[in-house]
Amino acid sequence: MSRTQLPMARLPLPDEAPPGVEVWRLELALEAPLAQADWELLSEGERARALRLHRHADRLRSVAGRAGLRRLLAERVGAAPRQLEFASGAYGKPYLLHQSGLPSGAAASADMAFNVAHAGNCVLIALGAAPAVAALGVDVEMHDAGIELAALAAFALTPQECLAMHAAADPLADFFLRWSAKEAALKALGVGVGEYLRQVAIDRQDGKRLKCTHHMPDWPSLQICPLDVPGNFSAALAWHAA
Numbered sequence: 081m082s083r084t085q086l087p088m089a090r091l092p093l094p095d096e097a098p099p100g101v102e103v104w105r106l107e108l109a110l111e112a113p114l115a116q117a118d119w120e121l122l123s124e125g126e127r128a129r130a131l132r133l134h135r136h137a138d139r140l141r142s143v144a145g146r147a148g149l150r151r152l153l154a155e156r157v158g159a160a161p162r163q164l165e166f167a168s169g170a171y172g173k174p175y176l177l178h179q180s181g182l183p184s185g186a187a188a189s190a191d192m193a194f195n196v197a198h199a200g201n202c203v204l205i206a207l208g209a210a211p212a213v214a215a216l217g218v219d220v221e222m223h224d225a226g227i228e229l230a231a232l233a234a235f236a237l238t239p240q241e242c243l244a245m246h247a248a249a250d251p252l253a254d255f256f257l258r259w260s261a262k263e264a265a266l267k268a269l270g271v272g273v274g275e276y277l278r279q280v281a282i283d284r285q286d287g288k289r290l291k292c293t294h295h296m297p298d299w300p301s302l303q304i305c306p307l308d309v310p311g312n313f314s315a316a317l318a319w320h321a322a
Contacts (some may be wrong), residue, residue: 088148092202095304096289098319101208103218103307104150105121110137121161141198149196149205149231156192156207173270194321195267202313211263214300217267218307219260220315223252236262236277244284256314257290257306258282264318265302284320292318 091103093322119127127148133139150161152175157164166174176192192209194214206218224311233242233255241258250255266273280303285292298321307315 082270088121088205091307091309093307093317094288096303096305097207097317098212098303100212101206101317101319102152103317104152104205104207105257105309106144106149106203106205108140108144108203110140110201110253112140114140114143115147118143120151122148123165125243136303141203145196145198145203145205148203149194150206152205153192153194153219157211169270171272172237175265183281195264196311197263197267197311200311202309202311204307204309206273214321215268215318215319217264217269217318218308219267220307220313221256221260221263223256223314225252227252229255234260236296238281241281251264252283253314256282258314259316260314261292261304261306261316264316265304266296268302268318268320269299290316 086237088104088106091105093101093103110197122130122143130139130142132140133142150164153164154161154233162219165177166173167177173195176194190315192207193215195206195218197204197219199220200222202220202222204218204220206216207215229252235243236259237245237255245251245254245258262280263273264276265280266276280292280294283293287290288306290304290306294302302318304316304318307317
């Protein structure tokens with residue numbers, strides 16, 4: 081095993097992002113072997129999940145993303161990365177457990193919100209804490225010109241979004257921005273992505289700003305912003321307050 085990535089880089093966030101939220105990017109070398117330093121940080125469960133992935137690139141993204149998350153969270157709660165313990169919600173979204181034996185103040189910091197996303201050679205890790213955010217969602221999508229755009233748009237977008245996409249100067253880029261925004265929103269909510277894609281609507285305002293709306297009475301109001309990711313990607317960050 082060897083080094084598989086460049087150093088983590090912190091992304092600049094738009095003005096509308098909440099204070100204290102950070103998004104970090106890992107740029108991976110997908111043909112490289114797994115990094116021993118990353119592998120050693122993972123729990124037995126995390127290693128088992130990675131080994132169940134058949135494609136090397138998927139396994140690499142899983143290991144590098146989880147190790148990067150552990151490093152970033154550990155810095156913020158004052159613990160060793162290997163000490164951190166996670167549990168998962170109903171749809172698999174992880175959260176940090178309150179733990180005994182951590183340094184003073186670390187347990188209180190276990191309420192930190194975080195989320196991880198990856199596509200191609202890009203991994204994004206979003207972090208934030210109360211009172212700015214109660215939950216975060218991040219997503220990144222690599223533009224794939226080989227997709228069946230009309231079919232995927234009909235599956236993921238509302239009729240109004242489809243009309244706006246087809247009217248855009250670059251319908252493919254517009255689709256992937258909306259897709260990443262929807263996934264980020266649903267990940268912030270901690271619900272299943274596939275079944276709820278058309279329950280949230282993304283409106284592009286002034287070219288760059290995004291507005292997310294839904295009509296689910298049990299869901300909180302969501303805020304969302306696009307992320308500027310180098311390369312052929314679209315990405316978005318979503319959050320809601322307590």
